[in-house]
Amino acid sequence: REGVLATASIKAPLVILVKNDEAPTSSMRNRFFGKILRINEGAIAAEVVVKVDDDTEVCALITDESVRRLDLKVGDPIWAMFKAFSVVLGVE
Numbered sequence: 001r002e003g004v005l006a007t008a009s010i011k012a013p014l015v016i017l018v019k020n021d022e023a024p025t026s027s028m029r030n031r032f033f034g035k036i037l038r039i040n041e042g043a044i045a046a047e048v049v050v051k052v053d054d055d056t057e058v059c060a061l062i063t064d065e066s067v068r069r070l071d072l073k074v075g076d077p078i079w080a081m082f083k084a085f086s087v088v089l090g091v092e
Contacts, residue, residue, distance in 0.1 A: 004091050004092065005091070005092050006089055006090065006091050007089070007090045007091075008087050008088070008089055008090075009087070009088045009089075009090065010058070010082050010086050010087055010088070011086065012047065012059045012060055012061035013061045014082050014083070014086040015058060015059065015060035015061070015080055015081070015082050015086075016028070016060070016080075016081045016082065017048060017050070017060050017062060017066075017070070017072075017078055017079065017080060017081075018078065018079040018081060019070050019071075019072065019076065019077075019078050019079075020079060021077065023079070024079055024081070026081060027083075028081040028082060028083050029083070029084055030081060030082050030083070030084060030086075030087070031079055031080075031081045032050070032052040032053075032056075032058060032079065032080045032081070033052065033053070033077065033078075033079055034050040034051050034052035034053065034058070034077070034078065034080060035050065035051055035075055035076065035077055035078070036048060036049070036050055036072060036073065036074050036075060036076045036078055037049045037050065037051040037057060037074065038074060039067060039072060039073075039074060041064050041067060042064070043064075044063065044064060045061055045062065045063055045064065046061070046062055046063070046064050046066075046067045047059060047060075047061055048060045048061075048062060048067070048072060048078075050078055050080045052080065058080040060080060
């Protein structure tokens with residue numbers, strides 16, 4: 001209801017990254033263009049944090065191989081996308 005603080009959470013493995021200047025054609029309605037803020041690589045998976053236009057940070061969990069294949073670097077422009085069904089809303 002109006003005036004209630006709501007938060008939206010998306011599990012990082014459900015965020016898809018697309019390295020493209022133009023908006024990708026996709027069935028995903030939630031598409032945010034931003035820049036890679038940081039990449040934390042592990043033994044198998046990497047956490048890629050994208051800062052979008054309104055200073056929101058979106059975190060994606062992808063394989064280290066995907067980081068190399070996409071040639072991802074801090075500062076790169078990137079699309080972070082997820083389906084509406086991936087969003088969990090919380091209210092206080």
